[in-house]
Amino acid sequence: MSSKVIHALYDDDDVLLNAVKEVRAANHHIEEVYTPFPVHGLDKAMGVAPTRLAIMAFLYGITGLGFAIWFLNYIMIVDWPQNIGGKPSGSFLENVPAFIPVMFEMTVFFAAHLMVITFYMRSKIWPFRKAENPDPRTTDDKFLMEIEVDGNEDEMTSLLESTGAIEIKVKEKH
Structure with missing residues (x-):
């Protein structure tokens, strides 16, 4: 070398x-x-x-979707069920149409934020690093x-x- x-x-x-x-x-x-x-x-x-960042974005999105499903089920069905606007609160499946926007946003949130963190770590771009x-x-x-x-x-x-x-x-x- x-x-x-x-x-x-x-x-x-x-x-x-x-x-x-x-x-x-x-x-x-x-x-x-x-x-x-x-x-x-x-x-x-x-x-x-070629970059493998797209594969990681998919995995991070699936993680976000899984987290959103678990979180919504826990807070809206298990922990504190509420009758909001006449929507049923007995099971998760009955509420899926109301939960879709939250699940979508959590999928995008996890994918975007974890992709940025992965990119910075992979590129070794740390805070206060000299150019x-x-x-x-x-x-x-x-x-x-x-x-x-x-x-x-x-x-x-x-x-x-x-x-x-x-x-x-x-x-x-x-």
Whole structure:
């Protein structure tokens, strides 16, 4: 494992996308790409695996639905049954039409909040964490590709120059 990385700066997203494809075709590993906005097709070009966040959202939604069913049954049928607007209070099944909006909202609430927490944990975005952006220009209008150097610094530099990089720097890995 190398302690150096190459930072190649680009000023166009199409040039960056083609550069990523060329670097991957040359069997080099791209550590990260920093962009000021999402670039369509970049994840596929980098070989990033598809996200499993949708599966977790489904599981969190099922959890929320289960919690809502249990909670409504407990508070409205078991603990304190009430005759509200002439609705029956003898069993859960008799009250399902009245409970559907609450069950739906709890499903959405659990899915949304637990997905955000999962995303932050998976991305290691903690409160008060220092930003790890290697070049502040990537928040404005530039694109940066970070590639690990494995003793092939000159080869990588010439490859990146041929892909249209406007600036190439070799830095110590942080």
